[in-house]
């Protein structure tokens with residue numbers, strides 16, 4: 001049923017009582033002549049944009065102001081959109097976004113065009129900025145990652161990707177002829193950086209947990225001892241939540257003859273950069289170790305209505321990279337020009353409210369709930385893995401794409417994952433599991449279709465497919 005319908009005068013009318021359809025991305029067939037059979041795979045048709053979910057923009061009619069028709073129409077669209085957001089927020093498990101926050105106190109600021117363009121530490125001539133909040137947030141992260149106020153430089157980015165683009169750029173500027181090394185399970189933004197900056201990039205193998213394989217790293221380093229090494233170290237990989245062993249990486253570099261002035265390490269902590277400091281036994285990310293930069297996403301574990309992130313590096317590296325821009329009366333050391341001035345205020349607000357203790361509690365809850373769902377999956381005979389320092393539970397990919405999209409799971413090959421964030425409660429996990437069990441009973445009711453084998457992805461010991469149980 002369509003919520004929008006054409007009335008007799010050709011105008012689109014809005015039916016507020018209609019049930020909002022789930023705004024699922026469309027399933028697209030690869031070939032117009034064949035029936036759509038893409039139940040398993042959502043195909044991306046290159047070179048063809050799909051417009052089926054487009055909300056068209058229409059020119060105002062001359063009499064709109066007097067009739068108020070258009071205002072009413074738009075208000076209706078927004079109200080309906082809000083409903084679908086509430087619904088989609090309820091069924092979200094696959095991406096590492098904390099959807100639980102209350103920033104009501106900040107709504108008074110949305111009327112301002114707050115822009116921190118340029119350097120956070122140098123005021124530009126544009127006065128509507130939030131640098132005082134930004135620097136406060138950066139100082140908090142400097143304390144977390146143990147670097148003195150006058151020794152670091154950093155800024156609030158648009159996202160974790162921008163942090164990676166910046167960290168790797170700093171590495172490249174420090175070592176123009178350096179080779180970039182990154183495990184093959186690194187986030188795609190790392191390889192994007194390599195392409196953008198036209199760097200030599202060597203992919204390093206991984207262990208079954210998803211961690212970088214330092215034996216392979218050594219083998220790849222040794223033939224390139226004449227070139228400096230620029231390294232991306234994962235503090236939580238995207239798919240398996242694996243934490244690279246930073247100490248072993250540094251030790252491997254040293255063993256291969258790389259002195260500290262011959263390598264640069266960027267730590268991609270998009271998700272776990274903010275969870276690890278609160279996990280007992282977890283290896284420490286700190287500037288007391290020979291690392292060059294750390295980045296984290298602000299909208300993931302912290303939770304924020306707009307994407308954002310934090311990037312910190314050593315001030316000495318920034319001097320190599322930046323140039324002065326007269327037009328800004330500032331220094332140009334960021335990737336972007338204009339920068340979201342609202343994001344620092346959101347981060348400032350939530351860091352103040354929760355504090356170290358609050359984050360610690362939330363991390364503990366996430367890890368507990370992640371263990372819970374891993375154990376429940378295994379009890380039900382479903383292959384599942386949870387890395388020790390992680391709240392990312394990897395399990396068998398559901399057979400049916402509809403189910404994947406309903407729960408907004410992220411999938412790769414035979415794997416799917418659930419990422420337990422602070423807004424993911426036991427009740428939500430139970431309702432997910434119950435639905436999965438009902439569906440599995442249908443998918444696998446006769447023996448012809450079997451659950452996938454995950455031994456190659458998560459190890460034999462975590463696989464309970466018919467072959468490995």
Ligand SMILES: *Cc1c(COP(=O)(O)O)cnc(C)c1O
Pocket residue numbers: 158159160161162164187189234236237238268269270271297307308309
């Ligand atoms: C999410 C993620 C990124 C990218 O962060 P965005 O904020 O989505 O740009 C980078 N690295 C890892 C490991 C991630 O999980």
